[in-house]
Amino acid sequence: MSEFNFDVVVIGSGPSGESAAISCAKNGMRTALIETRPQVGGNCAHKGTIPSKSLRHVVKQIIRFKNEALFRVVGDHRRLTFPQVLEAASRVIPKQVEMHSANLNRNRIQLYVGEAYFKDQNTVEVTMADGAKETMTARTVVIATGSRPYRPADVDFNHPRVYDSDTILEMAHTPLSLIIYGAGVIGCEYASIFAGLGIKVDLLNSRERLLSFLDDEISDALSYHLREGGVMVRHNEEYESVKADASGVTITLKSGKRLRADALLWCNGRTGNTDQLNLDSIGLSADHRGQLAVDENYRTEIEDIYAVGDVIGWPSLASASFDQGRGVAKVICGQDTEVFAKDVPTGIYTLPEISSLGKTERELTSQKVPYEVGRAFFKHVARGQISGEDVGMLKILFHVDTLEILGIHCFGAEASEIIHIGQAIMKQQGEANNINYFVSTTFNYPTMAEAYRQAAFNGLNRVKRMTH
Structure with a gap:
């Protein structure tokens, strides 16, 4: 008999936690999963990726309806309230919970619902909602507790007109105007969503440009289309103070500007969910953002304690978290x-x-790499013209001499789907990673994927002009 109740205990049932638990269970390990919410799925299913992207989808459908001439003739022009839109978007969450629950049950993973904290390196105690406590021991513990929005102490998030990216999904009124502080990925996504609903949006960015990790041309395109959609983008701005009253919110900026709106959405950074874990008891410490440092195998500085997902920081993507969960299971x-x-x-x-x-x-x-650019604009792609999704472009960067694909950047409808065609070619080894693939391969017509062929011809024609 083992001295431990479990081989592995995973704390957190988001993408990284679920995939770690299932992968360990499939390898014959006795696995337990601890989740604070009554339902599994983590922040991804309940507050983050799924609800916000579902909200975006509903707003996109509304915009298409309003802009389609056929429906404008017979359409219902009543103003949709934000709670109505939220209700439509939230219908996918129960489906996600059911799917995740079935995955855990099928793999015979023991689920505990409550707040987890360490008693020692191999002992975790769970406090249930009714105050009861359950203690378990494990050879290995995986911390996959995710993150939450950062809340500065001088902003009153208890005020009914002040929101963060979690609580905005519970907003019960429809503001006419909204200030979004923080122009990272989440801030930009919500700016386009609320502007799409006809709400006046001020987007405050503390940096010189939007999403500076993107290719400059893509960042510029985002900035242009946000502004065209009615968003007032303000760069190089930092807040001095925030004051909320019964009728709205006033934010005073260090630049001297004062802005007022019906509500404020704070999207400036996230904090790892580590403060309730009693990490001191095992000699483990988080950084100032609540995040844990790990090595290339997701090991923390404490033996047999691992961490994956948003709690370890970059890239803080659900897609990466799934891979991290499977990766840490391989190590274990x-x-x-x-x-x-x-x-x-x-x-x-x-x-x-x-x-x-x-x-x-x-x-x-x-890096002084000799490269060339191939572009295809969606307005020139037949499928884009047919579907009305003619805003955007596909951009391929490739080496002038070897024709190796070095980067792919897509802006427009279904960009996150389109990228994977190029990804598949980029992952090939040696000469197989070559832009010529797109001109020597027959694409279905009409498709958005055909943009790869157009972009490849565009880029190769530039190379030919250089050699003649």
Whole structure:
């Protein structure tokens, strides 16, 4: 008999926690999963990826309806309230919970619902909702507790007109105007969502440009389309104070500006959910953002304690978290191969959406790599013209001499789907990673995927002009 109740205890049932638990269970390990919410799925299913992207989808449908001439003749022009839109978007959450619950049951994973904290390196105690406590021991513990919005102490988040990216999904009124502080991925996504509902949005960015990790051309396109959609984008701004009253919120900026709106959405950073774990009891400490440091195999500085998902910071994507969960399970089960998630594509669900993989023009220029650019604009793609999704472009960066694909950047409808065609070619070894693939392969017509063929011809024609 083992001295431990379980081989592995996983704390958190989001993408990284669920995939870690299931992968360990499939390898014959006795596995327990602890979740604070009454339902599994983590922040991804309940507050983050799924509800916000479902909300975006509903708003996109509303915009299409309003802009389609056929429906404008017979359409219902009543103003939709934000709670009505939220209700439509939330219908997918129970489906996600049912799916995740079935996955855990099928793999015979013991689920505990409550707040987990360490008693020692191999002992975790769970406090249930009714105050009862359950203690379990395990050879290995995986921390997959995720993150939550950062809340500065001088902003009153208890005020009914002040929200963060979690509580905005519970907003019970429809503001006419909204200030969004923080222009990262979440801030930009919500700016396009609320602007799509006809709400006046001020987007405050503390940096010089939007999402500076993107290719400059894509960042510029996002900025243009947000502004065209009615968003007032303000760069290089930091808040001095926030005051909320019964009728609205006033934010005073260090630049001297004062802005007022019906509500404030705070989207400036996230904090790892580690403060309730009693990490001091095992000699483990989080950084100032509540995040845990790990090595290339997701090991913390404490033996047999691992961490995955948003709690370890970058890239803080659900897609990467799934891979991290499976990767840490390989390490725990002794399959210690290359497990660290890398080459993860970005997926930014603004309107229109953005996805990219590989190097940007700025990076290639600084590295003095001889590259060329191939572009295809969706307004020239037949499928885009048919569907009305004619805003956006596909951009391929490739080496002038070897024709190796170095980066792919997509802005427009279904960008996060389109990127994976290029990703598949970029992952090939040696000469198989070559832009010629797109001109020597027959694509269905009409499709959005055909943009790869157009972009490849565009880029190769530039190379030919250089050699003649």
